[in-house]
Amino acid sequence: MENLAENRTAYTDLEPATDIPNENHYYLNMGPQHPSTHGVLRVLLEMDGEYVVDPQPVLGYGHRMQEKMAEHKNWMAFMPNTGRMDYAAALPYNHGYVALFERLCGIEVPARAEYIRVITSELNRIVSHHLWIGAMLLDMGAFTPILYTFDDREQVLDILEDVTGSRLTYCYFRVGGVCKDIDDKFVEKTRAFIKRQRERFDIYNKLVTGNIIFIKRTEGVGVISPDMARRYGVTGPVLRGSGIAYDVRKNEPYSVYPNFDFEIPVGRNGDSYDRYMVRLLEIEQSLRIIEQALDQLPEGSFLGKAPKKMKMPTGDCSFSVEAARGELTYYLVSGGGDIPYRLKIRVPSYSNLSVLPELCQGMLLSDLVAAMGSMDLVIPEIDR
Amino acid sequence: MPPELLRMIIAAVLVVAFVFLNAMILGYMERKVSAHIQRRPGLMEVGPHGVLQLIVDGLKLIGKQLVVPEGSNKFLFRLAPVLSFAPCVLPFVVLPFARKLQIVSMDISLIFILAMTSINVIAILVAGWASNNKYSLFGTFRSVAQAVSYEIPMLLSILSIILITSTFSLQGIIAAQKYYWFILIQPLAFIIYFISGLAETNRAPFDMPEAESELTAGFHTEYSGMGFSFFFLAEYANMFTVCSIATVLFLGGWKGIPLPLGDYTGIFWFMLKVYGLLFVMIWVRWTYPRVRFDQLMTFCWKYLIPFSLANLLITAVLVKLI
Amino acid sequence: MNNRGYFGELWFGAKSLLIGLNVTIKELFRPIVTVQYPREECEITPNYRGHVELVFNTETGGCDCIVCGMCAKACPSDCLVVKGEKKEGEKRKSLTLFSLDFTKCSLCGSCVETCPKGALDYSQDYNIAGFTREEFHYDLIERLERRHQQPLAAAAGGN
Amino acid sequence: MHPATEKLVSALQDLSISVEACDYQQRGYHFEIDLEADKLRPLAECMLAREMFLGFVGGLHVKPAVEIIYQFASFERACRIVVRVPVAGDNSMPTISDIFQGANWHERETRDFYGVNFTDHPNLKPLILAEEDVDLKPLLKKDEDLKGATEVRWAVPVEEKPEVEKAEQG
Secondary structure, eight states: HHHHHHSSOOOOOOOTTOSSSTTTTEEEESSSOOTTOOSEEEEEEEEETTTTEEEEEOOOTOOOHHHHHHHSSGGGGHHHHHHTTTTHHHHHHHHHHHHHHHHHHHHOOOHHHHHHHHHHHHHHHOOOOOHHHHHHHTTTTTTTHHHHHHHHHHHHHHHHHHHHHSSOOOSOOOOOOSSSSOOOOHHHHHHHHHHHHHHHHHHIIIIITOOOOHHHTTTSSSSSHHHHHHHHHHTTTOOOTTTTOHHHHSSSSTTGGGGGGOOOOOSOOOSSHHHHHHHHHHHHHHHHHHHHHHHHHOOSBOOOOSSHHHHHOEEEEEEEEEEETEEEEEEEEEOESSOEEEEEEEEEHHHHHHHHHHHHHTTTHHHHHHHHHHHHOOHHHOOO | OOHHHHHHHHHHHHHHHHHHHHHHHHHHHHHHHHHTTTTOOOOOSSSSGGHHHHHHHHHHHHHHOOOOOOOOHHHHHHHHHHHHHHHTTTTHHOOOOOSOOOOOOOHHHOOOOHHHHHHHHHHHOOOHTTTTHHHHHHHHHHHHHHHHHHHHHHHHHHHHHHHHHHHOOOOHHHHTTSSHHHHHHHHHHHHHHHHHHHHHHTTTTSSSSTHHHOOOOOOOOOHHHHHHHHHHHHHHHHHHHHHHHHHHHHHHHHHHSOOHHHHHHHHHHHHHHHHHHHHHHHHHHOOOOOOOOOHHIIIIIIIIIIHHHHHHHHHHHHHHHH | OOSSHHHHHHHHHHHHHHHHHHHHHHTTTTTOOOTTTTSSSSOOOOOOOOSSEEEOOOTBBBBBOOOOOOHHOTTTOOOOEEEEOOOOOOSSSSEEEEEEEETTTOOOOHHHHTTTTTOOEEOOOOOOSSSGGGGGGHHHHHHHHHHTSSOOOOOOOOO | HHHHHHHHHHHHTTTTTOOOOOOOHHHSSEEEEEEOOGGGGHHHHHHHHTTTTEEEEEEEEEEESEEEEEEEEEEESOOEEEEEEOOOSEEEEEEEETSTTHHHHHHHHHHHHHEEEEEEEEEOOOSOGGGGGGOTTTTTOOOOTTTTTTGGGOOOOOTTTOOOOHHHHH
């Protein structure tokens, strides 16, 4: 089996189904409706028995042409779209978008607003990781963990709903601040959640982290080497699982992240288990950030003065944030006026998924599911 | 009508009725236990605490069309559910529910049961092959390899009990547990038997043939309506059979605190033990992730078979010595 | 991590499996956390952002809309239509049509934020389902009248 | 400046590529490079050798030709580089998907949206768009919206005289 994988070049391509290169091979369509492709991703697998010879993701089933939409509306009108790309962690997407315009137009943001942004973004990151832990375990056949993580997830969603007004596709940040202030009830509920979440780690660890079946299923499966990560531009927890401590929050600090003391958890082997561990530890780091932010939370305005009709200067501007899945970059080219001339959105899952063809060659089908599950894919984000 | 024939007809009707009833009880149990493990109430709509839900589900399945996919082998596709259901009823004929509650008493009833439960593999093979679906075929391949491998440790662990009792008769084995249950002297055999039983009945964490997150639904991907419900019934009937053998071999069968009409009321203890074991099966299913196929095989050949062989050897020596 | 050896692995594995079983059996006997939806209802936060709704002004007995059209302009998906006409003897336009096409609305809240008079607010209505698209084309004036069971005062927004 | 960044800049200058430092606070990237298509592959190789990763590849439709924008960044330090390369007259562009494999999908996507032909790309089939939309090119602008390449750049400060190369491009 290894020979088959070796004989192929690093990246091979989709052939029409009638032209199967090896008569012992066959094609298997995994998706667009499949329990473990998380949305409408289709992976065309060339198989040899149960071994995957060549997996080719086929994208675009959920494509909405967000970048074109951005060129047709004024900058504020595109704001709700940002939360709809990565529905599992919408607030970092909000954050990057508003911060992009703040950087371009030189708008000051009140300190309190920045703290609120960080707190809510980190809560959203935790929510996203909750969803992912459950979904990955579901891919591997364990039904129960997803309901435990959703129990925790509901606590955060309630907190976020109270301040943002919605539960999933947030549109909460505004250029110059946020659209609603947080109150004492929010602080109190968030502190209660932090306490509760720390206690809940015990269940995760007993049920999943230490479980021999889970370890055996993920250890050494889908190893992404640091070199491979660099060539593909892999970012986020998938990259950190490979041992590279790259995090936009530390590397190019934005907002008030430099004010907080937190670590970047990294893995050693770059396998699915390390990616799991990195995300689990990230929840703890996010809790630390939120705790510090709540302690330091300054008084003041939550929405600074932004001009109602904002004229952008001519030029280009880039803003990167650490979304739940990796580095999210908005790259804006402005030709003046209030409509972006071009908005390129670099989404983390897109680069992360592009590893799949090389990563999963010669793997068992079950391992492909585990490896893909550990990538934390959100398909509407990839398709945009 | 000769009384013997009448007796057989009544027994046959009762057995089939029990298979259906068992599937309902287990289906309800599975959904309730899983719900409470996951901290939700589960079935609540039809009847008090949803007890009638399974009847409604059964009616729904009966009312559904069995869609025969294009390009499938139509005869085999329709045959497979029947092939799966028929042999799983037969072991009930020889199961000793109480001292006098046994339809047919056979000296080789254990062998009869083991032979009948193995036929299920053929049904899965036929179903997966006839479906003309790659996912079904995967499920089939896995299932056959798994069932064939796990039969070995299962038989070896049963054999160590047979060495002690020198009989294949289920009543005889129960009678041999007069003073103590065999689980006390053969705990390893019990564990090996139970794990193999999980694998034989395709229960999680060994639910390779279904593996719905990988193979959508494995060998029964293409089945709907009654075709599917026959597989469903067969799975639960097989679970019951496996657990009742475990009860007979290791937990003293129908023996327990004596009740009035002891010849017949032993069925209470028998059912209690069987459903206790079934609860463990359900409990295990809702706790673990699924193992990978090659790990499943490794576990069988590297752990279960050597251990059961060693256990058998030690048992043989001890039986000879004592 | 793979250097536990044959028996070490067996011991470790068995222990981890038993720990897992212990977790689930404990959870089995703990109270349920879900809400039986149609029978029990969740409390919706007062900050919930549903579709927009005109605000009833108790003093004037109408709404404060001055038909400036800011909300319709701010809307990213053009789902608001605001029309008014100038009646004789009045300084400003009075509202004649305020319709929301909820099928297009993305609940961003731009309209509420841009309204200079605070005449718009979010509804608490989250139980929204229907069979046709037309059911989601709301006439907000009518909804306001229905909520307060009286026709809007003639001088709505006129002062 | 980080020593590794200095080395990278000098390595790029050895390839006679002019690297301009930018105000990070204003633009969100540290260097910008305006490049000719024939120097793209040496640049990409240099980037890989100096441990940069490819953030994204995107298009930008301006007069006179579509520009392809590459963004490189570093895992180890704050260093973000934007590279702009106008496509050649025959609407073609050398591929860098054999150097940065991650560029493969980005280039396919750019082909979908702008119709740019990446030469020697292993598989330039529609990725995001469907097969039948192969000629859709949705992000190409209409003539009335189209702006010149210099119209979408930061205005050059008055005290610095505009460079000769830039004037030619405009």
